Amino acid sequence: MESMRLRDLVLELLWPSFCQQCQRLGPPLCRNCYNSLEFYFSQLFHQEMQKRFPKVHADQILVCARLSGGLALLLKNFKYHNARNLAPFLALLLHRHLLIPEADYLTFIPLHPRKLRQRGYNQCQEIALTLGKLLRLPVLNLLERPKYLSAQARVKSQQARLERLEGAFTLTAGAKEKISGQRILLLDDVLTTGATLNQAASVLKLAGAREIIGLVVASKAK
Ligand SMILES: [Zn+2]
Structure with a gap:
């Protein structure tokens, strides 16, 4: 106590x-x-994803809590109201509640440069930077988004969402050499359909990653 x-x-x-x-x-x-807060007792979302996608590229998907109440508010403020200082709190939340397996690197879902300029920071990167310290893992910027996507919230159907995500991620310069044979944690803030995480995981897998473990702060999905 x-x-x-x-x-x-x-x-x-x-x-x-x-x-x-x-x-x-x-x-x-x-x-x-x-x-x-409603923390998930079973954090395994892999089966949920299998119902939605022909292939799930992440080997595990761990989601911390339900996207509702205080956590939904906190994540919204963090993303849209220039509240970068909330990142350490969210990193601590993941560290405390997720059963995070050992890994070689921690990486995160990138923002398109235009969005990054508008927002001033990438919320996933901010969480990853603190979580990396807590896990004593190097945080690498492995992915980028060359194609501009309008706010996902405005894309209604899953099919439309999937089409927009096609080719959404590419590797950053020098990433391929680092990825090969490694077990990588991939951080995302909110899991909606899981299309974003799946697409990012597929790019890392294609580049030779041994294992991808998705870490997600919140989801409404289950
Ligand atoms: Zn309160």
């Missing part, structure tokens, strides 16, 4: 802000709102 209190104190010192859901002063989610 002592360590719990110490951890809370550390959280408050690290984030002298307020709860994203109830505005209480303190960490990005206060104890009450944190306790109302």
Whole structure:
């Protein structure tokens, strides 16, 4: 119990802000709102994905919690309201609740350069940078998005979404040599259909990655 209190104190010192859901002063989610998060007991989304795609390229897909309540708010603010400082909290959430297997590298879903300019940061990269420190793993920028995609939220049907994702990812310069034979963690913030994660995993697999393990903060999918 002592360590719990110490951890809370550390959280408050690290984030002298307020709860994203109830505005209480303190960490990005206060104890009450944190306790109302729905963490997945079974984090394995591979079977769910198999129902949707002819081939699932990631070997495991671990999702932390349901996209609802305080977590949905937190992720929305993190993505759209210039709240880069929420990244360490989300990284800690993944580190605490996911059973993350050993791996060689950690990488993340990239943003198209135009979106990156608009937003100022890639939310997945920000989480990955802290999570990499917690896991003591190198964080590599292995993928890029050369083709501009309009906001996914506006693309209604899954078929349309899949078509838009066709060829969405390519390898960054020098990535291929690093990928070959490696077990790689691939971080995404929100899993909707899983098309994005699947496409990114397929590019890494095609480049010779031995194993891809998707790490996702939240999903509504299950
Ligand atoms: Zn709260």
